Amino acid sequence: MQRYIPEQITNGIKQGFSAPDASWFKEESIDYVKKKLYNDNTQVYDHLDRQAVQKLVNEHIDGKQNRRLLV
Secondary structure (H helix, E strand, O other), rough: OOOOHHHHHHHHOOOOOOOOOHHHOOOOOHHHHHHHHOOOOOOOHHOOOHHHHHHHHHHHHOOOOOOHHHH
16 A cells, blocks of 8 residues: 555555543533433443433533543
8 A cells, every 4th residue: 555655645654643541521512422321222322221321421521520530
């Protein structure tokens, strides 16, 4: 692929990305989280307790507890 990708990219220094933090699940992205986790058909509830998951999400959204490491 080197002939298609600029050398500064193929030979560039590896770049990381920020770790999850409270801002990942605030503002715009919280709508996605709510859509997935507040949906009655979400398959995660085949394995996890719905009330427990929603309580953790609500605590995070409300700023009561930073639950970023649970995400």
